[in-house]
Amino acid sequence: MSVSIKEVASRAGVSISTVSRVINxxxxxxxxxxxxxxKAIAETNYSANSIARGLKISKTNNIAxxxxxxxxxFFTDILEGxxxxxxxxxxxxxxxxxxxxxxxxxxxxxxxxxxWVDGIILASSAYGDGLKxxxxxxxxxxxxxxxxxxxxxxxxxxxxxxxxxxxxxDNEKAAYEAVTYLIRQIHCKNILHICIxxxxxxxxKRMEGFRRALEENGLPFLQENVVECDYTSYSGYKAVKKxxxxxxxxxxxxxxxxxxxxxxxxxxxxxxxxxPEDVAIMGNDDVFVASVVSPSLSSIHVPKYEMGAxxxxxxxxxxxxxxxxxxxxxxxxxxxxxxxxxxxxTVKDNRESLQYLFW
Amino acid sequence: MSVSIKEVASRAGVSISTVSRVINxxxxxxxxxxxxxxKAIAETNYSANSIARGLKISKTNNIAxxxxxxxxxFFTDILEGxxxxxxxxxxxxxxxxxxxxxxxxxxxxxxxxxxWVDGIILASSAYGDGLKxxxxxxxxxxxxxxxxxxxxxxxxxxxxxxxxxxxxxDNEKAAYEAVTYLIRQIHCKNILHICIxxxxxxxxKRMEGFRRALEENGLPFLQENVVECDYTSYSGYKAVKKxxxxxxxxxxxxxxxxxxxxxxxxxxxxxxxxxPEDVAIMGNDDVFVASVVSPSLSSIHVPKYEMGAxxxxxxxxxxxxxxxxxxxxxxxxxxxxxxxxxxxxTVKDNRESLQYLFW
DNA sequence: GAGAAATAGGAAAACGTTTTCCTACTTGGT
DNA sequence: ACCAAGTAGGAAAACGTTTTCCTATTTCTC
Numbered sequence: 001m002s003v004s005i006k007e008v009a010s011r012a013g014v015s016i017s018t019v020s021r022v023i024n025x026x027x028x029x030x031x032x033x034x035x036x037x038x039k040a041i042a043e044t045n046y047s048a049n050s051i052a053r054g055l056k057i058s059k060t061n062n063i064a065x066x067x068x069x070x071x072x073x074f075f076t077d078i079l080e081g082x083x084x085x086x087x088x089x090x091x092x093x094x095x096x097x098x099x100x101x102x103x104x105x106x107x108x109x110x111x112x113x114x115x116w117v118d119g120i121i122l123a124s125s126a127y128g129d130g131l132k133x134x135x136x137x138x139x140x141x142x143x144x145x146x147x148x149x150x151x152x153x154x155x156x157x158x159x160x161x162x163x164x165x166x167x168x169x170d171n172e173k174a175a176y177e178a179v180t181y182l183i184r185q186i187h188c189k190n191i192l193h194i195c196i197x198x199x200x201x202x203x204x205k206r207m208e209g210f211r212r213a214l215e216e217n218g219l220p221f222l223q224e225n226v227v228e229c230d231y232t233s234y235s236g237y238k239a240v241k242k243x244x245x246x247x248x249x250x251x252x253x254x255x256x257x258x259x260x261x262x263x264x265x266x267x268x269x270x271x272x273x274x275x276p277e278d279v280a281i282m283g284n285d286d287v288f289v290a291s292v293v294s295p296s297l298s299s300i301h302v303p304k305y306e307m308g309a310x311x312x313x314x315x316x317x318x319x320x321x322x323x324x325x326x327x328x329x330x331x332x333x334x335x336x337x338x339x340x341x342x343x344x345x346t347v348k349d350n351r352e353s354l355q356y357l358f359w
Numbered sequence: 360m361s362v363s364i365k366e367v368a369s370r371a372g373v374s375i376s377t378v379s380r381v382i383n384x385x386x387x388x389x390x391x392x393x394x395x396x397x398k399a400i401a402e403t404n405y406s407a408n409s410i411a412r413g414l415k416i417s418k419t420n421n422i423a424x425x426x427x428x429x430x431x432x433f434f435t436d437i438l439e440g441x442x443x444x445x446x447x448x449x450x451x452x453x454x455x456x457x458x459x460x461x462x463x464x465x466x467x468x469x470x471x472x473x474x475w476v477d478g479i480i481l482a483s484s485a486y487g488d489g490l491k492x493x494x495x496x497x498x499x500x501x502x503x504x505x506x507x508x509x510x511x512x513x514x515x516x517x518x519x520x521x522x523x524x525x526x527x528x529d530n531e532k533a534a535y536e537a538v539t540y541l542i543r544q545i546h547c548k549n550i551l552h553i554c555i556x557x558x559x560x561x562x563x564k565r566m567e568g569f570r571r572a573l574e575e576n577g578l579p580f581l582q583e584n585v586v587e588c589d590y591t592s593y594s595g596y597k598a599v600k601k602x603x604x605x606x607x608x609x610x611x612x613x614x615x616x617x618x619x620x621x622x623x624x625x626x627x628x629x630x631x632x633x634x635p636e637d638v639a640i641m642g643n644d645d646v647f648v649a650s651v652v653s654p655s656l657s658s659i660h661v662p663k664y665e666m667g668a669x670x671x672x673x674x675x676x677x678x679x680x681x682x683x684x685x686x687x688x689x690x691x692x693x694x695x696x697x698x699x700x701x702x703x704x705t706v707k708d709n710r711e712s713l714q715y716l717f718w
Numbered sequence: 719g720a721g722a723a724a725t726a727g728g729a730a731a732a733c734g735t736t737t738t739c740c741t742a743c744t745t746g747g748t
Numbered sequence: 749a750c751c752a753a754g755t756a757g758g759a760a761a762a763c764g765t766t767t768t769c770c771t772a773t774t775t776c777t778c
Contacts, residue, residue, distance in 0.1 A: 002472075004764060015728045020766060028726050047473040051414045052764035055733050060410065062453070070439040073432070080429040083456055092474065094421070094453050097442055113361075114406040115451065294653040363734060374758045379736060387756050411734035414763050 003044045012040035023048060054116070059323075063091045063315060064112040066105060067123045068098050073288045074257075074304060078123050078155060081308025089316040091118070098124045102132045106139045113150060119315045123155040123308070140164060151318045153311045157201055158333050165318070165331055167311045169338045171202055174300045175209025178282045178340060179254050183217045186280045186346050188252030191219075192243065193226045194236050194264060196256045206256050206284070225250070229260050236260030240267035251279055258283035258290045261297055265345065281345040295344035303336050310334055362403045371399035382407060413475070418682075422450045422674060423471040425464060426482045427457050432647050433616075433663060437482050437514060440667025448675040450477070457483045461491045465498045472509060478674045482514040482667070499523060510677045512670045516560055517692050524677070524690055526670045528697045530561055533659045534568025537641045537699060538613050542576045545639045545705050547611030550578075551602065552585045553595050553623060555615045565615050565643070584609070588619050595619030599626035610638055617642035617649045620656055624704065640704040654703035662695050669693055 009016040014033055021029045022037040029037075040046075054060045065082055067075040079095065086093045094117060098104045105124055112120055140152055140161060151165070158166035182188040193210045196203045207226070214221045227243070229235035236255060243250065244267070255261035261283035265275065273279050275295050283290055283299035290297040314334060368375040373392055380388045381396040388396075399405075413419045424441055426434040438454065445452045453476060457463045464483055471479055499511060499520060510524070517525035541547040552569050555562045566585070573580045586602070588594035595614060602609065603626070614620035620642035624634065632638050634654050642649055642658035649656040673693060 006764080016765085017729080017767080018727060021727085024766080026767090030726065033727080047469075049414075049475065049764055050473055051410060051419065051475050052733090053766075054410045055408075055414050055735090055764080056766045058733080070435055070442055071432075073430075073435075076429055076432075076435050079454075080456075083429055083454065087455070092453050092455070094451050095438075095442065096446070096451070097439075110406070114409055116408065116410050288648075289651055292648055292651050365734080375735080376737080376759080377757060380757085383736080385737090389756065392757080408734055411763090412736075414734080414765085415736045417763080 002049075003046045005046070005048065008037065008040045008044055008046050011044065012036045058116070060116050060118055061091050062094050062115070062117045063312070064094045064096065064108075064115070064117040064120045065123060066096055066098060066108050066112075066120065068100050070095065070097060074285055074302075075123055077304035078308035078311075081305040081310075082121060082123075082312045083308075085309040085312035085316070089312070091312075091316065102136055106136055109139050117150070118319055119151045119153070121153050121155065121311050121315060122157070123311075137161065149322065151315060151322070153315055153318075155307055155311055161331070163331060165311075165314055165334070167307050167314065167334045167336065169302055169307075169336050171205035172209040172212070174284070174302075174338045175206040175254070176213045177209075177338075178284070178300050179210050179213035180217065181340055182252040182254060182280055182282060182346070183213065183219065186252065186276070188280055189219065190250045191225065191252040191254055192240075192250045194239055194253060194255040194260050195226060195228050196231055196260075198228055203256065210254060224248075229256075231257060231259060233259050233263035233266070236263030237267045238263075240264050241271070244271050244273075253279060253281045255281070255283050258285050258287040258297060258299055261299070261345075262289060262293055265293060265295070265297065276344065276346050276348055283345075286341055291343070298343045298346040299341055301339040301341045303338070307336055310336065361408075362405050364405070364407065367396065367399045367403055367405045370403060371395045417475070419475050419477055420450050421453050421474070421476045422671070423453045423455065423467075423474070423476040423479045424482060425455055425457060425467050425471075425479065427459050429454065429456060433644050433661075434482055436663035437667035437670075440664040440669075441480060441482075441671045442667075444668040444671035444675070448671070450671075450675065461495055465495055468498050476509070477678055478510045478512070480512050480514065480670050480674060481516065482670075496520065508681065510674060510681070512674055512677075514666055514670055520690070522690060524670075524673055524693070526666050526673065526693045526695065528661055528666075528695050530564035531568040531571070533643070533661075533697045534565040534613070535572045536568075536697075537643070537659050538569050538572035539576065540699055541611045541613065541639055541641060541705070542572065542578065545611065545635070547639055548578065549609045550584065550611040550613055551599075551609045553598055553612060553614040553619050554585060554587050555590055555619075557587055562615065569613060583607075588615075590616060590618060592618045592622035592625070595622030596626045597622075599623050600630070603630050603632075612638060612640045614640070614642050617644050617646040617656060617658055620658070620704075621648060621652055624652060624654070624656065635703065635705050635707055642704075645700055650702070657702045657705040658700055660698040660700045662697070666695055669695065 005016050005019050009019045012019065012033070014037060018029055018033055019037050022034055022041075050061070063082075063086055065079060067079060070076060070079070079093075083093050094112070096108050096112075098108065105122075109120060137159065140159065152163065153165045153167060155166070156168045156171075158168060179191060182191055191214070193207070195207065198204070198207070211221050227239045229239055236259070240253070240263075253264055255264060261281055264281055268275055268279060268281070275281060281297065283297045286299040286301035290299045314332070364375045364378050368378045371378065371392070373396060377388055377392055378396050381393055409420070422441075422445055424438060426438060429435060429438070438452075442452050453471070455467050455471075457467065464481075468479060496518065499518065511522065512524045512526060514525070515527045515530075517527060538550060541550055550573070552566070554566065557563070557566070569585075570580050586598045588598055595618070599612070599622075612623055614623055620640055623640055627634055627638060627640075634640060640656065642656045645658040645660035649658045673691070
């Protein structure tokens with residue numbers, strides 16, 4: 001046990017109340033006693049036990065961040081944004097991984113509640129069959145039962161719950177723009193859509209955007225051009241191989257994430273399909289690897305760091321309002337801007353600058 | 360406030376002592392009361408407030424992990440190993456970044472001590488001038504003053520302190536082997552060493568290995584072939600450009616990390632130096648990007664994930680021993696094995712398998 | 719200069735647990 | 749049947765804070 005407030009008090013010859021008052025800068029302590037206490041604090045190298053304080057004031061200054069996997073750079077970037085903003089606001093970040101298991105996510109939410117974190121940021125985008133999602137939403141709802149009011153902020157996954165904020169980009173629009181870009185700029189006529197699982201919220205949004213882009217540009221929507229994959233590069237790789245075997249024609253591919261796009265790239269290389277001359281490829285997310293793979297990958301840039309930072313900023317804001325006794329602030333969906341970045345997979349000789357060298 | 364032990368007790372018609380005993384599986388509670396209590400717990404959905412418990416038993420179940428930056432994949436991989444093992448042992452991981460500032464690291468150590476984390480894992484390898492390092496070591500020492508006994512484990516940075524464990528590879532040997540490989544297998548005669556800052560512990564170890572390899576293979580050690588850089592790709596890039604300008608000869612480059620090696624690759628491309636025909640290049644760390652860059656980069660594989668996992672495992676072990684009342688366990692340095700991985704930057708047409716596709 | 723108002727600061731309650739210390743009630747051995 | 753030895757379970761202390769409540773002193777106000 002390190003030195004406690006009691007020791008400081010006796011050393012300064014005052015009561016512990018007074019020490020506490022000095023620490024917290026409360027009123028009603030004379031300058032004389034104040035310096036005495038400060039001296040004692042300095043001498044003993046005292047710093048308040050934040051557990052005890054937490055117990056008293058019901059605050060831990062910990063924010064739980066739940067992500068699917070630390071090693072996925074998409075989430076790592078988000079985490080970094082969160083971390084930076086957390087520090088700026090005096091919070092610590094506690095991380096946990098779900099590895100895509102919604103059950104795990106439900107468990108973690110419960111766990112962190114019992115750990116009394118001040119807030120939870122969900123950067124995990126859980127999904128699953130209807131029942132699981134229902135159960136999941138229920139578990140979030142519990143956070144808002146009488147008394148317990150733990151703010152939750154989701155990333156890329158607006159939840160229809162008045163107490164859950166969301167930070168996201170407009171995924172439908174992003175997909176729409178990417179596909180429109182393939183049609184108008186690159187003159188693709190026959191575009192494949194390599195998808196993340198259909199039941200995923202983001203998958204649905206992107207599908208809508210894909211479809212709208214075709215329709216508005218007078219191209220037919222063909223169900224067989226839409227392939228459900230599973231996030232991994234390998235699934236993208238296999239999808240293209242299969243389609244090529246069936247001797248179907250295509251001149252553009254829109255992938256729901258960069259990982260699958262990398263697999264697609266690989267498959268094209270093996271099939272001796274020239275990129276971008278024969279087929280243009282768009283990824284999504286603009287993850288680090290997109291810029292170093294060869295040919296480099298055009299993608300939709302998602303401001304990941306900024307999303308994380310904004311989520312944490314909002315969290316701090318909400319927490320402050322709650323502390324100030326204001327009634328729980330209205331739920332918000334905070335929209336960030338995406339951006340299409342062109343690289344070699346859609347435009348020949350569009351080699352990127354040294355940008356990625358500046359780590 | 361969620362439901363407390365008091366409510367459970369009154370609902371079950373017992374005292375809070377009994378509830379506590381049931382929760383903790385202590386002796387002296389009859390089967391009858393036990394089921395009553397369990398029923399009440401289930402009904403109220405009670406789970407113990409871990410802050411209050413922490414205050415009583417002086418344990419938070421939080422482990423602080425201090426790294427330089429979350430976005431550096433080297434540390435991310437470590438973090439993932441830590442996270443997995445932490446979960447397996449019932450600990451939560453609190454992350455913070457130093458961004459290479461030793462002052463920040465000192466601050467964080469103090470901060471986490473006041474937060475009562477159960478242990479600290481330093482994956483940050485602080486360094487700086489003598490005074491700073493001294494101050495740094497002092498701050499670690501404080502953790503072992505009477506009473507406060509917070510175990511610390513460092514990664515890649517053995518500290519000469521009887522209470523600080525370390526998990527690392529043999530960096531001198533790794534550098535020695537890499538350079539020996541360049542000499543014996545690739546037949547390099549004139550090798551540059553692109554270094555991280557000299558004052559860094561790891562830099563010194565690698566320098567020693569570099570030097571020993573030259574000496575044991577009968578090659579001269581030339582001071583001007585050793586260039587101090589600063590971790591970044593750009594610094595590696597500039598170093599090679601400068602040497603080329605001076606029209607100095609070289610046929611191999613050993614880089615202290617992969618980032619700088621990527622910059623070196625870029626510089627060679629611009630100088631129209633063929634890799635590996637004209638110059639062979641070795642990186643260090645085997646970070647993800649090494650396998651996707653083109654030409655792919657030979658490197659020293661460091662078992663990052665395993666290092667993290669082992670560190671956390673050791674931490675759990677130490678914590679358990681302390682809890683069991685055994686005197687603080689002897690300090691240990693845990694050594695893991697590195698491995699040289701050959702890719703295109705040293706061996707032509709050595710394209711790697713699909714390995715990196717399987718995210 | 720007397721009463722009201724403000725200020726300083728101590729004692730103690732409270733936060734939600736775990737654990738020690740009792741007391742009362744079983745057992746079991748003789 | 750009686751006493752020692754367990755066992756079950758409640759009351760209360762303790763963990764280190766913050767904060768409320770109270771008292772004593774000082775400072776105004778007319």
